[in-house]
Amino acid sequence: MVNSEFEGRPSEARDRLLRTAARIFYAEGIRAVGIDRIVAEAQVTRATLYRHFPGKEELVLAYLAEADRAVRGQTGTVVAAGLTPADAVRALSRSIAEGIRLPGFRGCAFLNAVAEHPDPGSAVHRAVVAHRRWFLDTVTELFAQVHEKPAGPAARHFVMMRDGAMTAGCLFDPELVGDTFRDGVEKLLQVHAAGDPP
Structure with a gap:
């Protein structure tokens, strides 16, 4: 997914969020992991997460x-x-x-x-x-x-x-x-x- 705010380049924050979520989802399960944990480990704000992903x-x-x-x-x-x-x-x-x-x-x-x-x-x-x-x-x-x-x-x-x-x-x-x-x-x-x- 390309975000226009990054002038056609993939968002580093989105990539970090996805890498973090993938690691935790795979290791611990999907339902057991909340958005707050992903945001904290990816070191982004909730607003950044919701800019790239409307929801979990x-x-x-x-x-x-x-x-x-x-x-x-x-x-x-x-x-x-x-x-x-x-x-x-x-x-x-x-x-x-x-x-x-x-x-x-x-x-x-x-x-x-x-x-x-x-x-x-x-x-x-x-x-x-x-x-x-x-x-x-x-x-x-x-x-x-x-x-x-x-x-x-x-x-x-x-x-x-x-x-x-x-x-x-x-x-x-x-x-x-x-x-x-x-x-x-x-x-x-x-x-x-x-x-x-x-």
């Missing part, structure tokens, strides 16, 4: 939009790498497993957000559904290139395994979880390539 929901949506861009970028890099479709699925699973192993990992930002915003009519819920629809469509396309059989079941299986790994990675040994996820994806690829149902 808009700040949450901006946080999710940044998370969406990061996942799309990560996935786009894999897809554009010129790998075979099966190797692209493997590379995507490696990337997910590496994310689970990062310090401070606390699960999927989107699943965490939707758990706090269960109302399907809420803007946050809709943003999460849109992101997940895109991700499922992308994975479905990759599996469709692996084998001509219908790719929907394998893609849904991949996404569910990814969701499980994201949850387990917060609770158990992330190294083991990442390896188990990658092993599961390899078996899924073998089954899908053979034309068998997952």
Whole structure:
């Protein structure tokens, strides 16, 4: 978002607010964190926050939009790498497993957000559904290139395994979880390539 008051340049205060909110939302949850905490840690005034974000929901949506861009970028890099479709699925699973192993990992930002915003009519819920629809469509396309059989079941299986790994990675040994996820994806690829149902 560009604010005209900064002559077409992105606002440093907005960036700081968003970075601060993203860090705290991801680490501690959305509903548990109030505007006063974000303003204090970002070292801006409430007026500055409201100039960039009319309310907390808009700040949450901006946080999710940044998370969406990061996942799309990560996935786009894999897809554009010129790998075979099966190797692209493997590379995507490696990337997910590496994310689970990062310090401070606390699960999927989107699943965490939707758990706090269960109302399907809420803007946050809709943003999460849109992101997940895109991700499922992308994975479905990759599996469709692996084998001509219908790719929907394998893609849904991949996404569910990814969701499980994201949850387990917060609770158990992330190294083991990442390896188990990658092993599961390899078996899924073998089954899908053979034309068998997952």
